[in-house]
Amino acid sequence: MYTCTICGYKGLEMESYGKDYPSREVCSCCGFQFGEDDDKGISHDGWRESWIEKGCPFWYIPDCPENWNVEKQLKEIGVVYKKSDVIKNSCPVCEFDGLFEPAYDEEYGYPSDDICPCCGFQFGLDDYPNKNKGIQKWRENWIRGGFLWYSKNRVQPNWSATEQLILLTKIKN
Template identity: 70%
Template sequence: MFKCLICGFNKLEMEPYGKEYPSGEVCSCCGFQFGEDDDKGISHEGWRESWIKKGCPFWYMPDFLENWNLEEQLRGIGITLEKNNEIKNICPVCEFDGLDEPAYNMLGYGSYDICSCCGFQFGLNDDPQKIKGIKKWRENWIMDGFEWHYKPNKPEDWSPFEQLSALVNQQYENHQ
C-alpha cells in the first residue's frame, strides 16, 4: 500500500511515481490520477487546495473506510486541517460559525469577508500581523460588550458566552 501525495490516503495500490513513469492510478480518496491530471498541468497543491475547499469529498465511495480519519490522514502529509473549514466556517476572532467562506484559505490569505458578528475583515484588519490583529480585535469586541456587527444577521437567541469557547471566556471572565 502506498500513500497519496496529495491527500495522504495510504491505500494506493501502486507507488504514484515509483517507476520511471507515473502509476496512472486514481486515488480513491481525493480523485487525483497520477500521470493523468498532473500531465494536464494540475499541481498537487492546486488539487489538494480545491479538494479541501470542496469539503474533502471521498471520491470513490466503494473504497470508503468506516473509520476514515481525515484530519489524521492529512496530518500524515504535514497538512493541518482547520476543523472549522470542513463544515462550518468559524470566525477566528469571535468564533461565530456562520461565515460564508473560510476566513483564511490554505495559503493563509484572508477572504476579505466581514464577519457579521464581530465586524472583523479577514485580510484587512489582521494586517500586518494576523494573530495580533485577531487578538486585539477580539479583546476590543469583548470589552465593548460583544456588539453584533451586522444587525440583520443577528440570531434571535444569540449568546456571546455560548459562542465563545471556554478558553476565551476564561480569559475575559472579569468582563462578563
C-alpha cells in the first residue's frame, strides 16, 4: 500500500509516480487521479485545498476505514487541518455558521435569498428596507423568543444555542 501525497490516505495500490509513469490510479479518499488530473493542470496543493474546503468527503465510501480520522491523516503528511479552519458561511443575525452560501455576496452585497435554518431570517427580505436595523431587530426578537431552532427540515445534531450566543455577544461588544 502506498500513501497519497495529497490527502495522506495510505490505501493506494500503486506508487502514484512510480518508475517513469504516473499510476493513473484514483485515490479512494480524495479522488485525485494521478497522471490524469495533474495532466489537466490541477496541482496537488490546489486539489487538497478544494477537497478540504468541501469538508474532506471520502471519495469512494466503500473504502473508507472505520473510525477514519482525517485530521490525523493530513497531519501525517504535514498538513494541519482543523475543521474549524474551513471557511463557513455564517448568519449575520444569529451566527449560525452552516449556511449553504454567503448571506450577502462579498463583492456587491447581494442577498442570497436564503432563509437561515437557525433563526429563520431571510436575506433579501427581512433586511428590507434597512439591513442593519432589520438584522438587529430580528436578532433581539430571536433571543427574546428563546432562540429556537427555526427549520424543522435542517436540524443540526450538535447544535448548541449557548455556544452560538457566546459568539454573538462577542460580536456585539
